[in-house]
Amino acid sequence: MSGRPKYPAIDLVKLLKIWSADDWAAMLGECERKADVEKLKSTLYGICRGMSEIVKVHLNDDRMIASFLNLQRSIEVTMKRILRRKYPSVLDNAPRFNVNLVDPEGMRKEFDNKRKRDLEFSKFLRDSRY
Numbered sequence: 001m002s003g004r005p006k007y008p009a010i011d012l013v014k015l016l017k018i019w020s021a022d023d024w025a026a027m028l029g030e031c032e033r034k035a036d037v038e039k040l041k042s043t044l045y046g047i048c049r050g051m052s053e054i055v056k057v058h059l060n061d062d063r064m065i066a067s068f069l070n071l072q073r074s075i076e077v078t079m080k081r082i083l084r085r086k087y088p089s090v091l092d093n094a095p096r097f098n099v100n101l102v103d104p105e106g107m108r109k110e111f112d113n114k115r116k117r118d119l120e121f122s123k124f125l126r127d128s129r130y
Helices: 012-018 021-034 037-056 062-086 104-128
Strands: none
Touching: 012 037, 012 062, 021 037, 021 062, 037 062, 037 104, 062 104
16 A cells, blocks of 8 residues: 555544534534435544644643543444444344244345345445544
8 A cells, every 4th residue: 555545634633623513413414314325434543633733742631632532432433323224133232032933044144144234334344444
């Protein structure tokens, strides 16, 4: 891979100053509705890269770190919601069920869906990390 970054850095100081929590939630909601994984990847990469720049100039106080972690987590949760829609499973909504009453072939399909989700989420994280 060349030394060229995949996506541009996002200035976290500006982002946190200009955007409100409602703006951020609206952007994530739009990504979720459109299943815009590419935008989530670029945003996650951008904030990770932006945080790296903040650390280099020693502006990373506790508030900045907490804000970064909240942004990062909200992107990951949004991606998980997209994957739940793409690979639905009855195991997601069943708090307790009797395994003896469930058909083994159906359970295999449910576990396969969850496995596909986990693999795709891992790939998303690998592709979007700085």
